[in-house]
Amino acid sequence: xxxxxxxxxxxxxxxxxxxxxxxxxxxxxxxxxxxxxxxxxxxxxxxxxxxxxxxxxxxxxxxxxxxxxxxxxxxxxxxxxxxxxxxxxxxxxxxxxxxxxxxxxxxxxxxxxxxxxxxxxxxxxxxxxxxxxxxxxxxxxxxxxxxxxxxxxxxxxxxxxxxxxxxxxxxxxxxxxxxxxxxxxxxxxxxxxxxxxxxxxxxxxxxxxxx
Amino acid sequence: xxxxxxxxxxxxxxxxxxxxxxxxxxxxxxxxxxxxxxxxxxxxxxxxxxxxxxxxxxxxxxxxxxxxxxxxxxxxxxxxxxxxxxxxxxxxxxxxxxxxxxxxxxxxxxxxxxxxxxxxxxxxxxxxxxxxxxxxxxxxxxxxxxxxxxxxxxxxxxxxxxxxxxxxxxxxxxxxxxxxxxxxxxxxxxxxxxxxxxxxxxxxxxxxxxxxxxxxxxxxxxxxxxxxxxxxxxxxxxxxxxxxxxxxxxxxxxxxxxxxxxxxxxxxxxxxxxxxxxxxxxxxxxxxxxxxxxxxxxxxxxxxxxxxxxxxxxxxxxxxxxxxxxxxxxxxxxxxxxxxxxxxxxxx
Ligand SMILES: [Zn+2]
Numbered sequence: 001x002x003x004x005x006x007x008x009x010x011x012x013x014x015x016x017x018x019x020x021x022x023x024x025x026x027x028x029x030x031x032x033x034x035x036x037x038x039x040x041x042x043x044x045x046x047x048x049x050x051x052x053x054x055x056x057x058x059x060x061x062x063x064x065x066x067x068x069x070x071x072x073x074x075x076x077x078x079x080x081x082x083x084x085x086x087x088x089x090x091x092x093x094x095x096x097x098x099x100x101x102x103x104x105x106x107x108x109x110x111x112x113x114x115x116x117x118x119x120x121x122x123x124x125x126x127x128x129x130x131x132x133x134x135x136x137x138x139x140x141x142x143x144x145x146x147x148x149x150x151x152x153x154x155x156x157x158x159x160x161x162x163x164x165x166x167x168x169x170x171x172x173x174x175x176x177x178x179x180x181x182x183x184x185x186x187x188x189x190x191x192x193x194x195x196x197x198x199x200x201x202x203x204x205x206x207x208x209x210x211x
Numbered sequence: 212x213x214x215x216x217x218x219x220x221x222x223x224x225x226x227x228x229x230x231x232x233x234x235x236x237x238x239x240x241x242x243x244x245x246x247x248x249x250x251x252x253x254x255x256x257x258x259x260x261x262x263x264x265x266x267x268x269x270x271x272x273x274x275x276x277x278x279x280x281x282x283x284x285x286x287x288x289x290x291x292x293x294x295x296x297x298x299x300x301x302x303x304x305x306x307x308x309x310x311x312x313x314x315x316x317x318x319x320x321x322x323x324x325x326x327x328x329x330x331x332x333x334x335x336x337x338x339x340x341x342x343x344x345x346x347x348x349x350x351x352x353x354x355x356x357x358x359x360x361x362x363x364x365x366x367x368x369x370x371x372x373x374x375x376x377x378x379x380x381x382x383x384x385x386x387x388x389x390x391x392x393x394x395x396x397x398x399x400x401x402x403x404x405x406x407x408x409x410x411x412x413x414x415x416x417x418x419x420x421x422x423x424x425x426x427x428x429x430x431x432x433x434x435x436x437x438x439x440x441x442x443x444x445x446x447x448x449x450x451x452x453x454x455x456x457x458x459x460x461x462x463x464x465x466x467x468x469x470x471x472x473x474x475x476x477x478x479x480x481x482x483x484x485x486x487x488x489x490x491x492x493x494x495x496x497x498x499x500x501x502x503x504x505x506x507x508x509x510x511x512x513x514x515x516x517x518x519x520x521x522x523x524x525x526x527x528x529x530x531x532x533x534x535x536x537x538x539x540x541x542x543x544x545x546x547x548x549x550x551x552x553x554x555x556x557x558x559x
Contacts, residue, residue, distance in 0.1 A: 078310065
């Protein structure tokens, strides 16, 4: 049983699938700013309602963004803790790829990137880009998209549906695990941030010092 | 269960700390991954950088602590974690990893206040300490918690029972050290750099001591401005800046303010002893000045070794030992609370 968690926006999604990626159960909801309080209880509820236990999990899959830094931190910290605690492989899956995989007729996936910008992944594009609000409106006119509820309201986006990344994160992780059973490096797996910390040209690199 | 063995996680700022502590006192493992070198480039902590590094280093630090202690999961009785106060992005990492580990191993979860951790560093002993362990600090205990993020005078009546006597009304003491370090072109972090510059230096001036409304409150922003003015004066005259002498004068003013109010509070409240905590407690002049002035009051000063004064997991494990014994339990909905306060009792 694969547990998939997507926290790249305030619309959270959790899913359980068979090891081959076939969906078993899932839940998605709008958590506003309470991702840290709501995510783990919902995971435990989902397991209970599917009559499964944490010990039944064979792998942990997590949406890696880009998107809400807070949501990604919560989701990835939980995923890392579960993978380490249960001694199971972890797999990071780009969230916007999963959003599009879960909505075959949508043209683009859009996540928030600060007050006036968004991460945009157009179907068929090589990767996500950062686009400001005005350009986003022009690029998306006449297309259906996947975007979080709060962003659709804030940026007055049309023809949008809320993301439900869990099932597709599980499916894409199952494909990865079939080819690479060990999954990702648990310590090094990080969200796709795409932008440097505010005020810096680049995120500083380097080892920590062990005291 | 009188001696719970607790895995404790601290991630409230820029250190990733994980420890294994038995009975709230004996350290079996204490691993700290410090980002200080990364933040030196920016001359201070950038919260988003700190949060990213926490997520990068949390699993290796848990692994290292478990390896150091030799404990298996089945040997552990609880998982404890700092849930505030601190930087929200950093706190979220430790809180969520701790919650996941607690459900994965069906262990109780204990949420710990970071300030309470700094206080309980005074209960810690190392793994080699012989039984019976050294006596515990006596109550009522006056605690001065000084670091880059906090400056508080806390009267501890008993385990878990605190009155806030005073705190900084502007900058934390450690923050003032960092800011003045930058003014003097000293490397980050400012505390150790200023201390090193001030060794053997004669104070170049006498900076004014701040008046505060509360008898035991502190204020350091005026002092910072006074240093700025002093440095600007030398620049305007084209004279070389006596960095060491200004560092000594600044350190003297900070230490005097901390020691004067701490001694006054100790006298006014008839405490049994005074305890230090927080990164600034590693400052040698503060330790010596405070110990000397308390001695003439017939009071002892408790100071943990420097490694237990800066942020670490062991201090969280110490506080968690007493929280656990008192029956405190958190659950899967535990949130990170950046401005978390201790449950203060009324005015003493
Ligand atoms: Zn601290």
